[in-house]
Amino acid sequence: MLKLLITRPIAAPVLDQARTKFDVTLHEGGAMSVSDCATALATYDCILPTLGDQFTAEAFAGDIRAKMLGNFGVGYNHIDTQAAAAADVIVSNTPDVLTDATADIAMTLLLGTARRAGEGERMVRSGAWGGFDVKGLLGTHVTGKTVGIIGMGRIGQAIAARCHYGFGMNVVFHNRSPKVTAVPAQQLDGLHAVMAAADFVVVATPGGSETTKLIDAAALAAMKPSGIFINISRGEVVDEIALIEALETDQITGAGLDVYENEPHVPDRLRALDNAFLLPHLGSATAETRQAMGQMALDNIIAWAEGGDPPQRVN
Numbered sequence: 001m002l003k004l005l006i007t008r009p010i011a012a013p014v015l016d017q018a019r020t021k022f023d024v025t026l027h028e029g030g031a032m033s034v035s036d037c038a039t040a041l042a043t044y045d046c047i048l049p050t051l052g053d054q055f056t057a058e059a060f061a062g063d064i065r066a067k068m069l070g071n072f073g074v075g076y077n078h079i080d081t082q083a084a085a086a087a088d089v090i091v092s093n094t095p096d097v098l099t100d101a102t103a104d105i106a107m108t109l110l111l112g113t114a115r116r117a118g119e120g121e122r123m124v125r126s127g128a129w130g131g132f133d134v135k136g137l138l139g140t141h142v143t144g145k146t147v148g149i150i151g152m153g154r155i156g157q158a159i160a161a162r163c164h165y166g167f168g169m170n171v172v173f174h175n176r177s178p179k180v181t182a183v184p185a186q187q188l189d190g191l192h193a194v195m196a197a198a199d200f201v202v203v204a205t206p207g208g209s210e211t212t213k214l215i216d217a218a219a220l221a222a223m224k225p226s227g228i229f230i231n232i233s234r235g236e237v238v239d240e241i242a243l244i245e246a247l248e249t250d251q252i253t254g255a256g257l258d259v260y261e262n263e264p265h266v267p268d269r270l271r272a273l274d275n276a277f278l279l280p281h282l283g284s285a286t287a288e289t290r291q292a293m294g295q296m297a298l299d300n301i302i303a304w305a306e307g308g309d310p311p312q313r314v315n
């Protein structure tokens with residue numbers, strides 16, 4: 001039997017199926033370091049890794065037994081796919097199955113930030129709420145406002161649909177290539193044009209070197225002072241210090257974040273800000289979605305093991 005390493009606990013039915021086809025080892029201890037990854041690549045035939053496991057070029061530099069990484073997650077910026085290809089290791093991911101859940105988290109952040117839900121929740125829990133207040137915690141209306149989506153892939157389009165059909169918002173977007181969308185939406189000329197036009201900016205790009213610090217101080221400076229910034233993609237897409245400064249100085253009104261530059265580290269300065277609504281990378285965190293992600297990751301590995309090409313191959 002081929003040796004499969006699964007780096008996090010996955011849904012029981014998927015794990016059971018994996019055990020019927022592979023000699024399965026479950027990694028314990030959470031995210032794997034570069035040296036854990038190097039050891040895994042030298043020890044197993046195939047691996048089912050996820051976000052946080054550091055499959056860097058260095059991890060691929062030693063002896064390699066593995067031929068297949070079936071990543072659990074659509075984002076695979078934690079895997080150096082070029083180094084993997086050079087070492088003859090196939091990489092696959094799990095698109096589509098997490099689109100709705102992740103778009104829902106974008107809406108949770110958009111609404112939560114617009115309506116100051118985090119501040120309100122903290123007020124109730126701390127006992128500081130003094131009753132209905134005509135001027136208390138006034139947020140901003142969402143209906144009729146403009147959302148600017150950065151990255152109009154599957155998740156960006158699902159967010160656009162929710163904003164347009166669900167909340168009567170106008171949609172503008174920035175995408176690196178021209179894009180025709182099913183949802184009524186206008187592609188503007190350049191990132192800064194979207195940052196400037198939007199009441200809510202939502203980042204939905206992939207991570208990786210092409211988008212690192214795409215949202216820098218200049219991009220944030222293009223936003224309206226009333227603007228709200230949302231990120232559900234990868235923390236590295238945003239210059240986190242520049243964002244903190246924009247929030248501290250009220251250069252923008254608020255931010256809703258599901259992702260951070262050095263997860264799970266969230267800078268103290270960010271955690272101290274009332275105008276930041278912060279979630280712990282929950283984008284795909286529904287039981288249904290996580291099971292579907294596990295199934296898709298495993299199906300890719302099975303396809304490879306049976307001599308085929310994994311359907312969601314990325315390198």
Ligand code: DGY
Binds near residue numbers: 072074075098281282
């Ligand atoms: C992904 O799949 O890339 C998500 O960020 C994990 O929830």
